[in-house]
Amino acid sequence: MAVKQKYVGMTGNEAVANAMKQIDPDVIAAYPITPQTDIVQYYSQFVADGEVATEMVTVESEHSAMSATIGASSAGARAMTATSSQGLALMWEMLHIAAGDRLPIVMPVVNRALSAPINIHCDHSDTMGSLTTGWIQIYGENAQEAYDNMIQAVRIAEDPRVLLPVMVCYDGFITSHAVDNLELIPTEAVKEFVGTYKPQRPLLNVEDPITVGALVLPDYYTEMRVQEAEAMGRANDVILEVAREFERLSGRKYGFFEEYRMDDAERVIVVMSSTAGTTKAVVDQLRAKGEKVGLLKPRVMRPFPAEELVKALSGAKAVAVMDRAETFSTQGGQIFTELRSAFYNSGTRPLMRGYIFGLGGRDTTTREIRKVFADLSDDLSKGRAGRFVGYLDVRV
């Protein structure tokens, strides 16, 4: 029986700040960057008003933010930070350190395009550029999901089988700054769900002194990396376990991805975050006309749930994978590439084509989504993907 929740109207950032408030981490070390800034603004107000016990450290850059968060987490604190785009890029070396040191840091990343050119609007190039850091990545469609993912992320990160940091990603401006409806879980229930952080070997324990982040030579580096990779593998089960427990608490169901009207879908769009919401509206429109279309909305990008995705999509005849970031591989977007790879050994494969869309906050409306479904119809009639990869909306 789900707990009674409070129905509110909040922006994504405010919802995430509230999730953090309910979790009440020991330390937050953060630096502002659009469109993350108001998470930290709201949180600073909570600290100033004495509503949380968090030690807030205002650092001079995102590199320092992650460094301070790593230090706090190593010391034994439940530590968080938040960032976007260039901020994530600036802390790039520290991201690897957080994961390599096996620290359960949770960090909201408000997806914003990377420079150059400078752009403050939404695309996924920031977090797509951090896929190999060892961080778990979970993407949310709207304010509710961003809020829910924050709470689950703490349990996923701190699970002794995992002990890896988690990025909770959601769209800049679209989700972060638009007022949305969501349900807030009561604070006591959130605290009970996340529990108290029990660090295994905190630096601050002088009875059991340790060194964190030492040098490793060629004879041991591989073993350490493999240990980390296996933890990422174990995260699969933990993500689903936490989601099941969260469903009992909130009544909302989560998994590796969401399947929307996929049962007998022949043409499927695979797309993450807010654009999935737009796609749902188009799926409903087309389904009303009898068209067999569906949406698969990836939620977990790291670890990549290849097996489950193949299973979910094997009934489809034509799939369009929409990526909101360029990889410069010349072979398409990240999700497209990884999904194709997942299908390599499959007997039946749907036709698959890739789109790169929404870069730098380019608006993606129901019109563009309808065009994708129409392209898929075209592919089906021709028996092959008409185009390998392309840009959804570009002026030539």
Add this chain to the structure above:
Amino acid sequence: MTKEKGYKDILQGGIITKEGSSIAYRTGEWRSMKPVWNKDGCVHCLICWVFCPDSAIQIEGGKMTGIDYDHCKGCGICARECPRKEKALQIAKE
């Protein structure tokens, strides 16, 4: 010769649990120049000890007793700072 540990046996995150263990690593083996101490010329001002970046000047009871060649990297700062110069500390080829 101890067997190297497999990835399942090493501590998570590669933490080191023995305090002061870096002393076991003989950075002195990297040397190409080495300081030579002349006990009789030394006035025990301890300036070399203050400056040594590797804590390789050995002290006991407020007096210099020698150089820790296991950890001295031969940077020569001690000889440069020594007020007695060659009378107390000289840098020679390793």
